[in-house]
Amino acid sequence: MLACRVIPCLDVNDGRVVKGIRFKGLRDAGDPVERADLYAQQGADEVVILDVSATPEGRSAAIDTVSSVRSVLPIPLTVGGGVRSLDDALRMLDAGADKIAVNSAAVNRPELIAEIASRVGQQCVVLAIDATRSANAEGRWDVVTRSGTNRTELDAASWASKCVSFGAGEILLTSFDEDGVGQGYDLDLIRKIANTIEVPIVASGGASNAAHMVDALKAGASAVLAASIFHDGASTVGEIKRELQKYGQEVRL
Numbered sequence: 001m002l003a004c005r006v007i008p009c010l011d012v013n014d015g016r017v018v019k020g021i022r023f024k025g026l027r028d029a030g031d032p033v034e035r036a037d038l039y040a041q042q043g044a045d046e047v048v049i050l051d052v053s054a055t056p057e058g059r060s061a062a063i064d065t066v067s068s069v070r071s072v073l074p075i076p077l078t079v080g081g082g083v084r085s086l087d088d089a090l091r092m093l094d095a096g097a098d099k100i101a102v103n104s105a106a107v108n109r110p111e112l113i114a115e116i117a118s119r120v121g122q123q124c125v126v127l128a129i130d131a132t133r134s135a136n137a138e139g140r141w142d143v144v145t146r147s148g149t150n151r152t153e154l155d156a157a158s159w160a161s162k163c164v165s166f167g168a169g170e171i172l173l174t175s176f177d178e179d180g181v182g183q184g185y186d187l188d189l190i191r192k193i194a195n196t197i198e199v200p201i202v203a204s205g206g207a208s209n210a211a212h213m214v215d216a217l218k219a220g221a222s223a224v225l226a227a228s229i230f231h232d233g234a235s236t237v238g239e240i241k242r243e244l245q246k247y248g249q250e251v252r253l
Helices: 032-042 063-070 086-095 104-108 111-120 156-166 187-194 210-219 237-246
Strands: 005-013 016-021 024-030 047-051 077-080 099-102 125-133 141-145 150-155 170-175 201-204 223-226
Touching: 005 032, 005 201, 005 237, 016 032, 024 032, 032 047, 032 063, 032 237, 047 063, 063 077, 063 086, 077 125, 086 099, 086 111, 099 111, 104 111, 104 141, 104 150, 111 125, 111 156, 125 156, 125 187, 141 156, 150 156, 156 170, 156 187, 170 187, 187 201, 187 210, 201 210, 210 223, 210 237
Parallel strands: 005 047, 005 223, 047 077, 077 099, 099 125, 125 170, 170 201, 201 223
Antiparallel strands: 005 016, 016 024, 125 141, 141 150
16 A cells, blocks of 8 residues: 655745635635744644745745745645746746646646646646636536636536646645545545546545545545644644544554
8 A cells, every 4th residue: 555645835926824714704824934844843744835825926936935935845846826837837847846737728738737837847837727616517626716806617527637648747626625624635636636647636625534534535536635623723734644644544753
């Protein structure tokens, strides 16, 4: 059994970690460098930084935040937000990112996935999918972009499959409906995507305890991402890993 990954997420706005519900009502949750350092010490397998205002504001993720976090982080770092071109991706990698997450820009121009993958390798390319249940079709999720403000006509499963064929090496799958709610991940969504593609899935949106994470892993995720439970001090990464181990999940302690 491969060890599952536990990944704290730092949603960053104007140099501060923030958290909300369904991408709205953002509240301050600390300094990104301090948070990254803390989570690494607690045993996080990776850290994700998502600049939540970069795309709506039409800019790239803050290079200085990425480089500052990298300076204290001995584990893999994924960075997303405002990556619109290969040059944007290369700048993030130069600043210390190990993987680049692309969402809105890939929807606008899917070839971007192939361009980044061909230059730096499939293992560095993460397709970030924010998905919401379709109001018109059972068992379908629509892709949303621009921090959830734009609902597209893309079916999340078909979109994931297309981007994997373009070179995406991992899917960061966030349920817009469950984000910040604390009622657990959207397991139907995870199963749908897991049955469609063969690259690793990072489940995101809705976790408030280790049991929720176990459910996501059993549904087909390879890793579980969370924010509020770590930022608010409800659990540490180490506590979550020990709980996962009790449920029979392989983890790195």
